[in-house]
Amino acid sequence: MKLKTFGLVALCAGLCFSVTACNPTFQCGNWVFTGTPVGNAFPLTSSFTFNPAGCGQSCPESQDVMIQMTWVYDDNTHTNIYASNQPQGARSTPNGWNIDRIDGAAHGYYGLQNNGTFYSGWNTPGGPGVATTLDDEPGGWGANTYFYAVDVAVCYNSSSCNNKILGYYFWSYILDSSDVGQKFITAPAWQNLDSEFQAALTAWNNWAPTSGTEVDGTGTFPHAIAFPALSDL
Amino acid sequence: MKRFTIVAASLLACLCLAGCARKEKTVPLTDEQNQVKTRLEGQMxxxxxTAQSYHAMDNSVLLGKLLEESKAQREPFNSLAYRELKTRSGVDSKALAALVKDNPNASGLLPLLLLRKLDNKSYLELPAELRAKVLTDALGSSKFFNTWGLPNFYLEDASNAMIEAGRSATPALKKMLSDTRxxxxxxxxxxxxxxxMKYRLCDYALFFLKRIGGTGDFRLxxxxxxxDALVKTAQK
Structure with missing residues (x-):
């Protein structure tokens, strides 16, 4: 009798876990992703509109911006590849994910220039009810390349809810065997990617003091700037 | 009745333990998300x-791979052999120098850059003309310019090597001033x-010529x- 009850409880627990496991990552707002590959490039916009009330929060006058991490895979050589020397090694996670910034940028926030302003061609800041929009156009990668990215909306320089993560979004595209871009999957991110993102922040922060001078044409820093601790709202 | 109570309590506890204390919706992944998740995990x-298999290779095998990847115009940071060898001590400088001498053109680029990184003294003992030949050939045959970086923003090791090569690189760079690809x-x-920025090969050549010519802070x-106006002047 006891065994039968135990079996029933275990079955319920298993069923319960498979049905209710919180697989998607935290989201406190809505994502809108648009983009169509052109040749081997993928011009796109990724927008997030923060809805604090939707997750029982109030973040008056907060500003949110984007951080992007990427992972690019060459299916010919079965390895991950990079656009420059900087992200490989210390700036990447052990799995090869890295914060997507060009060499010379001192800040890890996707659109933040060294002079402290956001370049509108890369990221327009948003706020509650106002979308923050990331613009990207990856391109030039060779045939049989898989390009994966996770966009993360975070409160930045805000009087409330500062350094809180508001949501995660996954997008990807593939260069086929003729080096023609094909849209792959774009969807809310899932768990494990949020911990990979934390690992990418850690890698950036460990690397930053050793980066050497960062010059982007708008300002100069003796080395890259570490992120503050960022956590889900 | 007792059993019903236990099962109900278990379900409730499970709901709490499954992370549903959070405020977000707890929906399972879609088939599409599962598909890409599986593929991504497999690729990782x-x-x-792959990295492990290169890690297991000995230096002589890796030097062979390095030359293959150099001939295929892989960037140093995307060459598996380069990535592995740069972390090792005891790489034979003479063997690297020999690869450069045997391949005095774009094919010798990765051995040249690796020698510069691992043993700068031996690198500088190579004739400047040879270093310049390898570097300018590689620049002239580049399809994508990631190996060099983006002037005004950042420079990769190959660009710094080109500037170091100095006047030996000047004649070949001057020829590239008329190449607008x-x-x-x-x-x-x-x-x-x-x-x-719409940089062309002639812009890279101009940039290097100016830096070699002593204008250390030159920006395009x-x-x-x-x-184009600066290129015209430099061609004279």
């Missing part, structure tokens, strides 16, 4: 295995900026017209 595993970069922000002008 494959990448780790595009010099794109692949990447994300790198690709966007290179598209915006923003517009093609301004750059």
């Amino acid at each position: 595993q494959a990448a780790a295995q 595009p010099a794109p970069l692949f990447g994300s922000q790198e690709a966007m900026l290179s598209k915006q 002008p923003q517009t093609v017209e301004e750059r």
